[in-house]
Amino acid sequence: MSEVIFVEDDEALRSATTQALELAGYTVIAHADARAALTAIPADFAGAIVSDIRMPGMDGFAFLDAVHAADPDLSIILITGHGDVAMAVSALHRGAFDFLTKPFAVDHLTASIDRAIERRLLVVENRRLRSEAEAAQAGSPLIGDSAAMVRQRATIAQLAAADIDVLIEGETGTGKELVATLLHRMGPRRGRPFVAVNCGALIDGLAEFDLFGHAADSVPHTRLSRDGQIVAASGGTLLLDEIDSMPLTIQASLLRVLEEREVQPIGEARPIAVDLRIVATTKTDLAAAVAAGGFRADLFYRLNTVRLPIPPVRERDGDIFRLFAAFVDEAKAQLGRPDFTLTDAASRHLREHDWPGNVRELRNFAFESVLGLGTEVARVPSDADLPTRVAAYEADLIEAALRHHRGRVAAALVDLGIPRKTFYDKVARHGIDLDAFRQRPAEA
Structure with missing residues (x-):
């Protein structure tokens, strides 16, 4: 059953409206005071809030602001017996879901409440799914x-x-x-x-x-x-x-x-x-x-x-670097090896290989790299976090492509498989000097 929090200081109107809403099938939690109502709103409340505007102490506008400070997605319907166009516009601009003037027909109020609850349920469901996804990722x-x-x-x-x-x-x-x-x-x-x-x-x-x-x-x-x-x-x-x-x-x-x-x-x-x-x-x-x-x-x-x-590694754009960094950490812990980065040959292998063995093959390659089997050691600080290490590997790959093609961006883009705009964004982020690579001879 849908819940409605109803705030109204007029006892007779509060009682009559509560009874009408309950007859319409809602569970109504009525309050005579906005401050009391504010402390009674549960987290992720899935219903609608209906509040009078003109009340002693905290009025409806202050109540609206306080509620939205705690949760800007709560649906609040404001009602008043002194409404005018300016007040209605102000209420909507401040985030009210709807605005009704007294006297109002109960069916108009219930229609507004139904729309407010429908929107709120979508918000709550999206939050749940987002929370599950984030928890799963974490x-x-x-x-x-x-x-x-x-x-x-x-x-x-x-x-x-x-x-x-x-x-x-x-x-x-x-x-x-x-x-x-x-x-x-x-x-x-x-x-x-x-x-x-x-x-x-x-x-x-x-x-x-x-x-x-x-x-x-x-x-x-x-x-x-x-x-x-x-x-x-x-x-x-x-x-x-x-x-x-x-x-x-x-x-x-x-x-x-x-x-x-x-x-x-x-x-x-x-x-x-x-x-x-x-x-x-x-x-x-x-x-x-x-x-x-x-x-x-x-x-x-x-x-x-x-x-x-389950997608293969070749379809997971950008994940190769993060996977490799994580496997390098695992290998270092198991093998007791010092810090390292990659040789140009290993960098080229990371970006050009199809990885038919997927994550398992990539993990094996990380262990081989940490053991120094055919790779040259270039260091990343041992206390660097994962984003720092990933950025270092990414910069290594971009520099290796530029070095191989003597700074020719078009050719490097083919090797890297990224759009031109993305390439220049990464070059700027990593502080890579393109002119320095144009002065280098091509690798054999």
């Missing part, structure tokens, strides 16, 4: 500020809260298993089992026992029963990693688990109910695998409810 190991990664973190936060099955799609090394882990850790099943099954390692003849379990005396060389990995995941999340590699002989039995949420252990007379969230990953196009006969169509359509594509 606590997320998914590094990057590209538009693709900002959307990715927000989507993961929403899907985690939804507690539904998800199919994660992405090339090798893009971090699909990490995303699956985040869906579990950020969702309502956090703290419960997270069981990862490597479908590519399942072996025909043995996989059924591992996945579905078995009854006592149903397996040679053992008289004991055993719960499979699916039962072990009950209450939590079951990750089917690389499900595109799952043998066809197992896919039919898995379909029943997805559809019925029950598993039939080998040798048991009755199935066992399981409470699961299922997350699957694939590095190939499952629709193409279905067409080629390598994957069951019914299982594909059951998994295809919610798909979460």
Whole structure:
């Protein structure tokens, strides 16, 4: 039920209006004093505020200013029996949502309240989504500020809260298993089992026992029963990693688990109910695998409810530098190596390579660079923060491109893959002297 905070010093009008609004279906919180109303507005209040203007102590305009000082997006409707055009214009200029003069028809007031609440609900919802996205970014190991990664973190936060099955799609090394882990850790099943099954390692003849379990005396060389990995995941999340590699002989039995949420252990007379969230990953196009006969169509359509594509590194503009900087920090901590930057060859590799191995390949390259395998050491202060290190790497890449092309900007732009305006903005930001590079001989 929608809430309305109503501020009116006239007791008779306050009582009558409150009763009319309650009959219209609102929950009304009435106040005779604006100061009392001000302290009673909850954070992220999702309703509307209706206030008289002429009141003793704090009047409606002062109340409006005080409310908007705390939250400028609160919807406030002002009413008065002494209104004129100038007062109405002043109220709207000061941020009032609407302005009504007494006497007013109740249906006019309720129509204004409905519009105010509709706008306020949008504000509250946008704040919630923004907060979830920021929280996901702040606590997320998914590094990057590209538009693709900002959307990715927000989507993961929403899907985690939804507690539904998800199919994660992405090339090798893009971090699909990490995303699956985040869906579990950020969702309502956090703290419960997270069981990862490597479908590519399942072996025909043995996989059924591992996945579905078995009854006592149903397996040679053992008289004991055993719960499979699916039962072990009950209450939590079951990750089917690389499900595109799952043998066809197992896919039919898995379909029943997805559809019925029950598993039939080998040798048991009755199935066992399981409470699961299922997350699957694939590095190939499952629709193409279905067409080629390598994957069951019914299982594909059951998994295809919610798909979460993970972008490859080459589509995450600008994130390579941030990823590399983060991996360099990780490598330095693990290897106990001093500070460094890159040689021209390594810089060129960062900007020109397609990174088919994605994040995994980039991490390996960072570790190689910290070890000094083929790179020349050029230093960044050890106490520099991440933005400083990223800026240093970015400047290195721009300077390497200019040095290679003897200061020819057009050729450097081709190597860097950025627009001319962006290039000059970065040159100015990093204090790079273009003339100095035009005087250099081209590299061999």
